[in-house]
Amino acid sequence: MNTSYHIVVCAGVVPDPLQALEPAPGPALKNEMLLPAVLDPWAAHALYEGARLAREHAGSRVWLVSLSPRVKLQQVMMSVAQKALFELVALDGPASGFTDSAEVAAALAEAIVTIPDLDRSRLLLFGGWESAARGAGATLQMVGERLGILDQFQGVDEVRVEPDGSLIILERIEGGRHQISRCAGPPAVLGWATGSLPEPPNQPQIGMQNMRGILPALQRARPVALPGEGLTFAGAWLPSQQRQTRVVKDLPAGEIAREIIAWIRG
Amino acid sequence: MERILLLLHAEDSGAVSRLELEAVTASRNLCCALTGAVWSVGLVGRHVGPAARRLAGCGAARFLSVSGEEFSVPRYASDAAAAEALVRAAGATLILAPATVRWNRCLAGVAQRLGGRVDTHVTRLEAEGSLVEARRWYYRQRMEATLRRSRRPWFVLLDPGCALPWSGEAGDVVIETVAAALPPAARRTTVIGSRASQAGEQTIRPDASLLFVAGAGWTKQQPDGKTHVDEAARLILEFVRKMHASLGSSKSLVDLAAEGQAVLPFLTHLHQVGQTGSTPRHPKGLATCCHGEEPHVVGWRFIAERRAVNLDPNCGWARGKADVVYVADAFAVLREILAQLDAQAG
Numbered sequence: 001m002n003t004s005y006h007i008v009v010c011a012g013v014v015p016d017p018l019q020a021l022e023p024a025p026g027p028a029l030k031n032e033m034l035l036p037a038v039l040d041p042w043a044a045h046a047l048y049e050g051a052r053l054a055r056e057h058a059g060s061r062v063w064l065v066s067l068s069p070r071v072k073l074q075q076v077m078m079s080v081a082q083k084a085l086f087e088l089v090a091l092d093g094p095a096s097g098f099t100d101s102a103e104v105a106a107a108l109a110e111a112i113v114t115i116p117d118l119d120r121s122r123l124l125l126f127g128g129w130e131s132a133a134r135g136a137g138a139t140l141q142m143v144g145e146r147l148g149i150l151d152q153f154q155g156v157d158e159v160r161v162e163p164d165g166s167l168i169i170l171e172r173i174e175g176g177r178h179q180i181s182r183c184a185g186p187p188a189v190l191g192w193a194t195g196s197l198p199e200p201p202n203q204p205q206i207g208m209q210n211m212r213g214i215l216p217a218l219q220r221a222r223p224v225a226l227p228g229e230g231l232t233f234a235g236a237w238l239p240s241q242q243r244q245t246r247v248v249k250d251l252p253a254g255e256i257a258r259e260i261i262a263w264i265r266g
Numbered sequence: 267m268e269r270i271l272l273l274l275h276a277e278d279s280g281a282v283s284r285l286e287l288e289a290v291t292a293s294r295n296l297c298c299a300l301t302g303a304v305w306s307v308g309l310v311g312r313h314v315g316p317a318a319r320r321l322a323g324c325g326a327a328r329f330l331s332v333s334g335e336e337f338s339v340p341r342y343a344s345d346a347a348a349a350e351a352l353v354r355a356a357g358a359t360l361i362l363a364p365a366t367v368r369w370n371r372c373l374a375g376v377a378q379r380l381g382g383r384v385d386t387h388v389t390r391l392e393a394e395g396s397l398v399e400a401r402r403w404y405y406r407q408r409m410e411a412t413l414r415r416s417r418r419p420w421f422v423l424l425d426p427g428c429a430l431p432w433s434g435e436a437g438d439v440v441i442e443t444v445a446a447a448l449p450p451a452a453r454r455t456t457v458i459g460s461r462a463s464q465a466g467e468q469t470i471r472p473d474a475s476l477l478f479v480a481g482a483g484w485t486k487q488q489p490d491g492k493t494h495v496d497e498a499a500r501l502i503l504e505f506v507r508k509m510h511a512s513l514g515s516s517k518s519l520v521d522l523a524a525e526g527q528a529v530l531p532f533l534t535h536l537h538q539v540g541q542t543g544s545t546p547r548h549p550k551g552l553a554t555c556c557h558g559e560e561p562h563v564v565g566w567r568f569i570a571e572r573r574a575v576n577l578d579p580n581c582g583w584a585r586g587k588a589d590v591v592y593v594a595d596a597f598a599v600l601r602e603i604l605a606q607l608d609a610q611a612g
Contacts (some may be wrong), residue, residue, distance in 0.1 A: 176470030257602035
């Protein structure tokens with residue numbers, strides 16, 4: 001049985017989570033192009049899990065499809081390229097959280113169907129189950145629908161290949177539980193939660209190998225406009241979150257314990 | 267004129283969750299506020315009768331259903347087929363649903379199928395004449411925005427807390443049965459079941475009144491120059507059990523576990539709170555040995571009262587992110603808490 005996979009990981013870039021965000025008219029992020037960016041954290045987990053699956057199943061290939069400002073994507077690729085082996089498919093467009101998921105999905109699906117040598121009968125479409133930008137958990141399902149994939153899973157933490165080629169998939173559900181499903185095999189959509197892999201260490205050799213394809217892919221990046229048709233924003237703002245913190249120093253542990261117990265029970 | 271359809275999954279018992287009842291109120295309120303709107307309920311499940319009777323007094327003009335064994339399974343293909351059939355049958359322009367895992371999994375795909383649009387993490391719906399305005403989160407609860415859409419159908423997934431739960435009389439209703447086609451291609455996935463996380467015990471309790479977060483500091487060297495991971499594990503678990511608290515963690519601590527280091531073995535990514543973790547909703551939260559950096563604290567958005575125990579008086583919690591920060595050794599504080607609880611019990 002052929003259990004090699006064509007794994008396509010959809011991944012955007014988002015502002016580094018340590019950065020303070022401010023809305024700007026549009027809406028947009030203030031100084032968005034100046035903020036340091038990272039690969040969307042959930043999509044990054046999807047990439048690491050995809051790379052592991054590809055390593056374990058000979059003949060598999062991994063593509064990373066990203067719709068992001070080309071300059072930002074190039075910066076992010078300098079580090080991501082050292083983490084896992086993949087081929088980049090780049091689209092040059094906005095990475096803002098305020099873009100519309102349907103328009104992003106249309107652009108991604110169009111890019112995916114034109115990947116040379118992609119065997120859609122072996123396709124595993126990976127991505128994050130949510131994003132750190134739009135946070136929607138919507139784009140991947142729409143891409144899957146556009147590609148005619150009816151087996152979709154979200155909040156995935158584990159995928160296991162059975163001897164008959166079927167996939168055992170664990171998805172997060174309510175109450176800290178995992179739903180376990182058996183899918184007959186690809187094609188399937190897997191929106192990853194955190195999976196089980198830590199961030200891989202930098203591997204300069206993989207980085208060198210990736211960069212040979214990444215730079216031409218960035219050069220070829222097709223511009224994509226996302227007009228937000230029929231979508232009107234009335235406003236965007238930061239929710240108030242500043243508290244008046246009482247800092248308690250030099251209080252014996254016993255006193256602190258008493259105060260905490262009273263507070264919990266209060 | 268908006269034709270609103272509220273989608274719900276029906277339990278055999280007729281039980282309707284708080285999140286679903288909140289969505290009932292939101293639908294009802296929106297319909298009342300919108301000029302010329304009508305609303306219906308669409309139920310999906312094995313047997314929908316008990317749930318429909320439970321909601322009889324909610325004011326919906328119609329109750330539609332897709333029912334049968336195939337539709338009791340929480341599976342994308344069958345849930346999407348059911349939702350698609352209900353939306354078509356109702357001629358719905360605005361489709362609301364509670365943000366359950368099942369609806370979150372499939373409704374964006376249904377929106378795509380029907381040429382519509384979708385918004386998730388919606389916290390409020392308001393009407394102005396015949397216009398609908400949705401308020402929702404962006405950037406993982408770090409920014410909010412209000413928006414309108416002209417494209418229909420518009421699918422909206424409602425976050426918890428969007429309205430008060432509906433309560434009303436049960437009664438008899440007329441249920442219109444809708445047929446949903448499930449081709450062989452939609453049966454390639456079989457749901458085997460579910461299981462608790464492999465944390466050894468159920469430490470995630472969504473109904474708990476307290477969230478207890480363990481940070482990476484629990485695994486660091488203590489004043490005697492050694493780590494005390496075993497004691498940390500014992501203290502944390504004992505506290506969580508005695509206080510019936512929900513256990514959370516920071517990403518850094520969970521990552522240490524994933525890297526194979528000898529750390530708190532009961533913590534997994536499921537416990538992770540923050541940017542790449544969960545955003546739990548508890549009335550109170552206590553953070554220990556955790557710096558309170560922004561990527562973690564965004565997961566505390568819906569924790570009303572926050573306290574922290576940390577050795578660093580300048581940690582993130584002290585900079586306006588917690589109500590109280592105790593500058594103290596968390597080991598000592600937890601030992602004292604457990605001793606005092608024992609004394610009170612004994």
